[in-house]
Amino acid sequence: MGTTTNTPAPAPKTNRIGLQVIDYRGGKTTLCAGCGHNAISERIIDAMYEMGVQPERVAKLSGIGCSSKSPAYFMNRAHSLNSVHGRMPSVATGAMLANKDLIALGVTGDGDTVSIGVGQFVHLMRRNLPIIYVIEDNGCYGLTKGQFSATADLGSKLKSGVVNDLPPVDTCAMAIQLGATFVGRSFSGDKRQLHTMLKAAIAHRGTVMLDVVSPCVTFNDHEGSTKSYKYMQEHEEAVNEVSFVPSFEEINVDYDPGSTLEVTMHDGSSLRLRKMEEEYDPTDKISAVRRLMESHEKGEVLTGVFYINAKAPNFIDLLNVTDQPLATLPESVTRPSREVLAKCMEELQ
Amino acid sequence: MATTDIVPRGSSGQMGRKRVVNDMSIQVATVNGSGSQSSNTVLLRSIFQMGVPISGKNLFPSNIAGLPTWFTIRANKDGYIARKKEIDLLIAMNAETAQDDVKTLNPGAAVLYDEPLALDKLRNDLIFYAVPYDKLAATVGADAKLRKLIKNMIYVGVLAHLLEIDYAEVEKAIRKQFATKAKAATLNLAAAKAGHEYAAANLTKRDPFYIQRMDKTKGKIIVDGNSAAALGCMFAGCTVVTWYPITPSSSLVETMIDYMKEHRVGPDGKATFAIVQAEDELAAIGMVIGAAWAGARSMTATAGPGISLMAEFTGLAYFVEIPAVIWDIQRVGPSTGLPTRTSQGDVLSTAFLSHGDTKHILLFPNSVSECFSMAQEAFDLAEHFQTPVFVMSDLDLGMNNWMSDPFTYPEKPIDRGKVLTREDIEKAGSFARYKDVDGDGIGYRTLPGTEHPAAAYFARGSGHNERAQYSERPDDFERNMERLNKKFETARSFVPRPEVMTGAKAKVGIIAYGTSHWAIIESRDQLVNEHKLETDYLRVRSYPFTREIHDFIANHDRVYVVEQNRDGQMASLLKLDIKPELHPRLRSICHIHGLPIDARSVTDELMMMEGK
Secondary structure: OOOOOOOOOOOOOOOOOOOOHHHHEOOOOOOOOOOHHHHHHHHHHHHHHHHOOOHHHEEEEEOOOHHHHHHHHEOOOOEEEEOOOOOHHHHHHHHHHHOOOOEEEEEEEHHHHHHHOHHHHHHHHHHOOOEEEEEEEOOEEOOOOOEEOOOOOOOOEOOOOOEOOOOOOOHHHHHHHHOOOEEEEEEOOOHHHHHHHHHHHHOOOOEEEEEEEOOOOOOOOOOOOOOOHHHHHHHEEEOEEEEEEOOOOOOOOOOOOOOEEEEEOOOOOEEEEEEOOOOOOOOOHHHHHHHHHHHHHHOOEEEEEEEEOOOOOOHHHHHOEOOOOHHHOOHHHHOOOHHHHHHHHHHOO | OOOOOOOOOOOOOOOOOOOEEOEEEEEEEEEOOOOHHHHHHHHHHHHHHOOOOEEEEEEOOOOOOOOEEEEEEEEEOOOOOOEOOOOOEEEEOOHHHHHHHHHOOOOOOEEEEEHHHOHHHOOOOOEEEEEOHHHHHHHHOOOHHHHHHHHHHHHHHHHHHHHOOOHHHHHHHHHHHOOOOHHHHHHHHHHHHHHHHHHHHHOOOOOOEEOOOOOOOOOOEEEEHHHHHHHHHHHOOOOEEEEOOOOOOHHHHHHHHHHHHHHOEOOOOOEOOEEEEOOOHHHHHHHHHHHHHOOOOEEEEEOHHHHHHOHHHHHHHHHHOOOEEEEEEEEEOOOOOEEEEEOOOOHHHHHOOOOOOOOOEEEOOOOHHHHHHHHHHHHHHHHHHOOEEEEEEEHHHHHOEEEEOOOOOOOOOOOOOOEOOHHHHHHHOOOOOOOOOOOOOOOOEOOOOOOOOOOOOEEEOOOEOOOOOEOOOHHHHHHHHHHHHHHHHHHOOOOOOOEEEOOOOOOEEEEEEOOHHHHHHHHHHHHHHHHOOOEEEEEEOEEOOOHHHHHHHHOOOEEEEEEOOOOOHHHHHHHHHOOHHHHHHEEEEEOOOOOOOEHHHHHHHHHHHOOO
């Protein structure tokens, strides 16, 4: 018998389903040190952990590019399909058709989405498929050494000094117009805002379109770039301050209904958007798009939740499929009877 | 344009010939959008109900209304249902093509024409019957708009009289055609009757063609290949269909939507399927792959241009090893080609679709019944081998009417392939996605959502090792590619075996596939009857090729590969597989004008190549 009592090591911190943050980690990143994408991977890990998402329920989907490699760097316990350039939306749609119980997380870049993949992006937004669609937006093609992408701002400069003379595509304005039901922009360096928006995204059942400005430290972080850390720190303008109370946590902070919009999410969570701009209404598509257009004139980079509609039916709702995922329906359900075939044959006689 | 080939005049005069019973081809020349489809179907069914084997082929333009359309019905007591090169009876309803249509007929053919067209002045070696359609339509009492449509039903009545089709069968066929439209049925019955009575009172039978009751269609069904495929896919347990409209494949999915809504909705009103019209073929195949990766039996249907667009994704599915079933209802390429004409022109490009070393399992249905049965084979092979499987139908099979025995209920249980459950992984502790555990080249997969910490793997189109980890190591890459090859070799003994007809120790062999089959069985009889040339025949039903095909080529001095493309694509594919010393035995008979291949053309060309 010992005379001293060993204090047991403190139990590791776990979330509401008993998992540790390590259970949400992925492989070691092979992206450049300081790449914004790595910070986004970290925020995804934290948000999934804090929301207590079963990692096996998540389907990570991506296209081609630096951003699309990143699903290998978080949540190893989730299945992942790294598909072809610009076509992740269709793969994600198929996966959700097969198993509506999955939580689809699409990770893409500005090249993947806005250039080669813009067609599929448009139709994904239209369908309001349940998916969290994250554009890791650095305004350039990192993996092919820094060419401009279609989100590069007018007048933005390449390292070589070449100036971009075409206007950028605003993915958020597009997504709002097309039918996405949760649209926002953040910055990989804005830890708190991105983290909160991702948690709210997990609670949404519909298309969440998040454009996250994520500087490319190797090819687009210099003076003259509008997607650099420095430029973002100087020009970021939030339209609202985002806070979120998950369904499983008690609400113990009051808010002022005059200055804050409370949105009840699909799972009962509460998304709170405190107005930073008097006139801004994130439930009004028209004013949201107008404000985004204005920001281009003024040279601001707007962030925050631009548009939210937590009640719109999503694509899977419209299909009215069985409760059990189509993927695992047994033969007894998917193969009609002999009598059905006999009837079909009779009709053809 | 006329749809028959010009043949020398006077080669087979039919004037004063004796009765020709249950052996004829009837061509109806109309304008598309004129409602002729219903009357053609009624005529086809009337003959079918008389017990005479038939086939119906629609030769239509890539247009919605106003361009020439031809519908050919072949009735043949011996069961030959391929397109017949010669037209015996022409029903000339289209002023625009009437002259050309008449000029290309063989002497002795009969022409039923709209009186004002005055076609009887064109030739004196044909039998002409004039019918005043407009006057007859007016007596039926329809309004001006409907008159145009019922004109077509009048010729059915006229022809029924001339061919001596039991008129009760015509009425029965009309009632079936308009089963849900009582008003239309009444009007069409009156129109057919007006034609029938007019013919009885005014036309003197001068042609030799007759339909007589026989018993060769009892219990048979009439259906197009796309509908048969739709049924097959429904009974194969398909759960996800994604598609983009393209002729001639659209009707496959559209028919499937109807069948699935009727038979695959549970008592709670919820569907056991999802059918999604995608934004293009790229998205259609992307959704198929996403759905199959997540565990659904998924498919799409398309045609050549869609196949070209699906190339990149097909490579992903091949390399990541995801099942997919793709129906290619082939039409004439290259490019937009002839969108409404038939072809077997996608064989080579589909066999190796996508960049890098890829090759795919292909199935070649020849009949509506194989469209039905190969649906399950395609899904089973796709899931068993975790790879895309293409079903190579064509427009002739997919969109035309074929007579068939009723389809038999699938007895074979559905094969979902090697899928590990949570319990399997629990037992094994871990798994390596791309490891060849069983020596057949096929790894085990898990589905997203499988609740075990070791269930997930990272599927990627980039180089990977057995554990699905990113790898650029030369040995990992080589080993993986060799295993994929082994998997393809394993498939040789799983794919449908060819149909072989041998027996006479013939020196000459014929190889064909798909719809060319119907011309071949007729041509082989012609070769024996007219040239005393016995042939053996092998019908390819799948790629990769099986042992029988090698043996067949080795056992014959000369092997004619008959197909409906320019370059002899199947012959080329065979040459990649067989021993080089056998190459000289293969001779190509190719047919590329977009109309279904006919026996006469095959027979003539084969005899020419035989040097006789």
